[in-house]
Amino acid sequence: MLQFDALRNKSHDETGNHCSMNIETLTALTVFAFVSSATPGPNNLMLMASGANFGFGRSIPHMLGISIGFSVMILCVGAGLVQIFDSWPASYTILKVLSVLYMTWLAWKIARAAPATKGDGSGRPMTFLQAAAFQWVNPKAWAMALTALSVYASDATLFAFGVVALVFGLVNLPSITLWTVMGQQMARFLTQPARLRAFNWTMAGLLMASLYPVLWPN
Secondary structure, three states: OOOOHHHHHHHHOOOOOOOOOOHHHHHHHHHHHHHHHHOOOHHHHHHHHHHHHHOHHHHHHHHHHHHHHHHHHHHHHHHHHHHHHHHOOHHHHHHHHHHHHHHHHHHHHHHOOOOHHHOOOOOOOOOHHHHHHHHHHOHHHHHHHHHHHHHHOOOOOHHHHHHHHHHHHHHHHHHHHHHHHHHHHHOOOOOOHHHHHHHHHHHHHHHHHOOHHHHOOO
16 A cells, blocks of 8 residues: 555655755646645545535634645655555555555445534544544555655755645645535535435545555555
């Protein structure tokens, strides 16, 4: 699931030179951040479901948790967390198992989500801390972080890691917001319980399908 080799080798070759990220590299990083943030994945599928079931306002903590949590994750991974994982190989398997179990539980919660208008408290949007913590078991988040650090933080300095984290923080939030808005707009069509139930089960199925690279890696 997790491709640590490129980032680990880069860290071993670290020279400590000041970051030399130029405008071309920064532009490429921004484009990568937008494309990887805006394309379908666990975060965006859950935000669409949250927008449809709970509305935009109640989904804001979820969106902020994703953006801020992912930026913090980039800094932690760049600062040396990769070496900690690499020193304990079993952690790869543990993280993979946790990812599958947690995402399966989330898929079940989405499938069983109750609309905000029901008013019985049976369903609640994801909190800021839950969304931030989810990034650590999100396979797409790991792929995005490792790719961005390996390709765009070539100097392997904290400054370079900070630039990558900042760019993702600025680009990610508007990108994922679009998915919440789409979910909120779809709520107009999902006024009938049968339609909402079908939508939630579809989102849950797509979330489980996103585990394919984890369960059957190339």
